[in-house]
Amino acid sequence: MRQAFTEDFLSTCAKLTDEALAKRLPAPEQQPGRLHEAMRYSVLGGGKRIRPALAMAAASAAGGEPGHALVPACSLELIHAYSLIHDDLPAMDDDDLRRGRPTTHIRFDQATAILAGDALQALAFEWLAGDSSLPAVTRLAMVQQLAAASGSAGMVGGQAIDLGAVGRELSLEELEQMHRRKTGALIEASVRLGVLSVPAAAGERSGQDSLGHYARAIGLAFQVQDDLLDIEGDTSVIGKRQGSDAARSKPTYPALMGVDGARAYLATLLEQCQDNLSGFGPEADALRGMAEFVVSRRY
Amino acid sequence: MRQAFTEDFLSTCAKLTDEALAKRLPAPEQQPGRLHEAMRYSVLGGGKRIRPALAMAAASAAGGEPGHALVPACSLELIHAYSLIHDDLPAMDDDDLRRGRPTTHIRFDQATAILAGDALQALAFEWLAGDSSLPAVTRLAMVQQLAAASGSAGMVGGQAIDLGAVGRELSLEELEQMHRRKTGALIEASVRLGVLSVPAAAGERSGQDSLGHYARAIGLAFQVQDDLLDIEGDTSVIGKRQGSDAARSKPTYPALMGVDGARAYLATLLEQCQDNLSGFGPEADALRGMAEFVVSRRY
Numbered sequence: 001m002r003q004a005f006t007e008d009f010l011s012t013c014a015k016l017t018d019e020a021l022a023k024r025l026p027a028p029e030q031q032p033g034r035l036h037e038a039m040r041y042s043v044l045g046g047g048k049r050i051r052p053a054l055a056m057a058a059a060s061a062a063g064g065e066p067g068h069a070l071v072p073a074c075s076l077e078l079i080h081a082y083s084l085i086h087d088d089l090p091a092m093d094d095d096d097l098r099r100g101r102p103t104t105h106i107r108f109d110q111a112t113a114i115l116a117g118d119a120l121q122a123l124a125f126e127w128l129a130g131d132s133s134l135p136a137v138t139r140l141a142m143v144q145q146l147a148a149a150s151g152s153a154g155m156v157g158g159q160a161i162d163l164g165a166v167g168r169e170l171s172l173e174e175l176e177q178m179h180r181r182k183t184g185a186l187i188e189a190s191v192r193l194g195v196l197s198v199p200a201a202a203g204e205r206s207g208q209d210s211l212g213h214y215a216r217a218i219g220l221a222f223q224v225q226d227d228l229l230d231i232e233g234d235t236s237v238i239g240k241r242q243g244s245d246a247a248r249s250k251p252t253y254p255a256l257m258g259v260d261g262a263r264a265y266l267a268t269l270l271e272q273c274q275d276n277l278s279g280f281g282p283e284a285d286a287l288r289g290m291a292e293f294v295v296s297r298r299y
Numbered sequence: 300m301r302q303a304f305t306e307d308f309l310s311t312c313a314k315l316t317d318e319a320l321a322k323r324l325p326a327p328e329q330q331p332g333r334l335h336e337a338m339r340y341s342v343l344g345g346g347k348r349i350r351p352a353l354a355m356a357a358a359s360a361a362g363g364e365p366g367h368a369l370v371p372a373c374s375l376e377l378i379h380a381y382s383l384i385h386d387d388l389p390a391m392d393d394d395d396l397r398r399g400r401p402t403t404h405i406r407f408d409q410a411t412a413i414l415a416g417d418a419l420q421a422l423a424f425e426w427l428a429g430d431s432s433l434p435a436v437t438r439l440a441m442v443q444q445l446a447a448a449s450g451s452a453g454m455v456g457g458q459a460i461d462l463g464a465v466g467r468e469l470s471l472e473e474l475e476q477m478h479r480r481k482t483g484a485l486i487e488a489s490v491r492l493g494v495l496s497v498p499a500a501a502g503e504r505s506g507q508d509s510l511g512h513y514a515r516a517i518g519l520a521f522q523v524q525d526d527l528l529d530i531e532g533d534t535s536v537i538g539k540r541q542g543s544d545a546a547r548s549k550p551t552y553p554a555l556m557g558v559d560g561a562r563a564y565l566a567t568l569l570e571q572c573q574d575n576l577s578g579f580g581p582e583a584d585a586l587r588g589m590a591e592f593v594v595s596r597r598y
Contacts, residue, residue, distance in 0.1 A: 026451055026452070031456070031460065031476075032451065032456050032459040032460045032463065034459065034463060035451055035455070035456060035459040036451060039451065082417075083417075086413055086414075086417060089390075089413065091388075091408075091409035091410045091413060092410050092413065109390075110390035111390045111391050111462050112459065112462075114385055114388065114390060114391065114413065115385075115455050115458055115459050115462075117417070118381075118382075118385060118416070118417075118420065118449075118450075118455045119450045119451040119455040119456070121417065121420050121421065122420065122446045122447075122449040122450035122451075122453075122455065123446070123450050123451070125424045125442055125446045126442075126443055126446035126447055126450060129428075129439050129442040129443045129446065130443050136435040136436050136439050137435050139439055140428050140435050140438055140439060140442075143424055143425075143428040143439075143442055144425055144428045144429050147421045147422070147424045147425035147428065148421075148425055150417075150421040151417075151418045151421035151422050151425060152325055152331065152334055152335060152338065152418040152421075152422070153325070154421075156334070156414050156417045156418040156421065157330070157331050157334060157418070159414060160331040160333065160334040160411065160414050161330065161331045163410050163411075163414075164331065164333060177330075
């Protein structure tokens with residue numbers, strides 16, 4: 001029953017986010033048209049919108065409405081989209097397929113892909129700073145947290161560690177360190193921005209620590225499941241080449257723990273997520289469902 | 300006499316900025332070390348710090364101290380540095396020399412260069428949002444203006460128009476449109492952020508319009524002189540390959556107006572800069588000197 005609820009929740013969040021993104025992203029009719037086309041192509045390419053859904057679920061858990069987190073949700077998705085564009089570049093992961101479609105540098109060209117990513121990052125902060133429905137101090141805290149989660153201490157730093165690790169063995173600790181930054185930092189920021197977006201909760205700290213622990217656990221769970229899907233998944237379902245991580249001898253959880261070990265670890269992380277929500281009532285059901293969704297998704 | 304004053308002012312601003320940047324940028328000892336090295340290499344590579352100096356000169360003109368604009372000045376420089384790293388990439392301008400040293404992707408590698416640029420952009424907004432010496436509303440306005448000046452309606456958009464224009468003729472109007480964004484937007488933002496950084500001036504509008512006109516004129520002047528230097532300069536002085544724009548048939552002012560025409564246009568722009576400062580007293584001397592410096596610099 002919670003599965004149906006979660007699926008509804010996810011599709012509602014995705015619809016809200018997609019509409020807002022489509023409306024707010026610069027139109028291709030505006031100069032420079034090709035750049036704007038590339039930005040829209042990358043962002044509106046039908047992602048799962050897990051970060052927006054997490055932000056909206058966290059807003060609910062903090063006593064607000066999912067819609068409170070709409071602008072932060074869109075900013076999170078812009079950051080996520082820009083990171084995918086840059087990660088797919090030939091100098092980085094060199095992927096030609098993403099969400100079942102040609103990657104941005106294949107559909108357009110490398111220069112346009114680099115610039116589209118750069119412009120999306122700037123736009124994320126412009127939107128967040130300009131969200132007049134939120135108090136100034138809240139917006140500032142969000143800009144700081146999103147920037148910290150995106151930069152060298154967060155997502156970009158994780159990607160740098162990942163690239164430096166290709167072809168060499170990492171310890172489990174190093175692997176977690178890498179993933180905490182690469183995927184975990186932005187997932188964690190999604191939950192935190194969602195909590196901040198609720199007017200009453202913005203000032204107080206109640207429940208934020210456990211939501212932070214929840215966020216870290218779900219960030220890792222997301223990556224463990226990603227690694228498992230890379231081995232087990234089907235290219236036509238996951239939308240990128242299956243086995244592409246293994247082919248580059250990238251360090252992954254299954255490579256380090258075996259497939260069964262990685263599955264057991266995933267179960268532990270799900271438990272950590274739910275334990276951290278034990279102090280919450282039904283207002284945290286969406287977060288509970290999101291954790292289940294993340295560990296069981298097939299794409 | 301103003302030349303000596305301007306040179307002093309520039310070197311004071313550069314020193315303040317360099318010290319703050321060196322202190323605040325993540326240390327190479329922090330993980331990921333190579334990424335942090337690349338960030339420091341690109342930012343601390345001895346640029347002219349014209350944007351910081353403009354921000355500080357604008358703070359003076361608005362009745363404050365140069366130091367009021369220190370954090371915005373550093374953020375502007377991070378954005379400028381990231382744009383140079385990405386512009387130099389093989390998929391973009393493909394330059395191997397910058398400020399007389401190997402470009403970041405040559406000294407490190409392309410992936411590290413892409414990531415260093417991405418992390419520097421995030422850091423610029425993190426610093427700006429976290430500058431507790433400024434009121435929250437001021438910081439928010441700065442984040443919005445810097446983001447708008449950096450994104451697809453500003454710097455990145457100008458670069459996209461530039462890349463799309465290689466090998467085809469642009470009209471003078473299109474060329475100005477491109478440069479207003481590519482160089483002008485960030486130069487203009489430098490002046491605006493400097494004005495905003497002064498506590499008393501942050502709320503009022505007096506003199507800001509003329510400073511905005513000044514900013515747009517100096518932004519164009521900067522680019523016209525850049526184009527002239529590309530033709531006339533010496534690689535060892537300008538620090539990048541002389542004639543590299545012409546070799547790529549990039550549209551330039553001298554190509555469109557002839558060298559003499561471009562020089563005459565430069566003189567007109569300088570006049571516009573000074574006219575817009577006519578309502579100011581000695582507090583705008585640094586801005587006056589910066590305009591003279593920009594049109595007469597040899598590098």
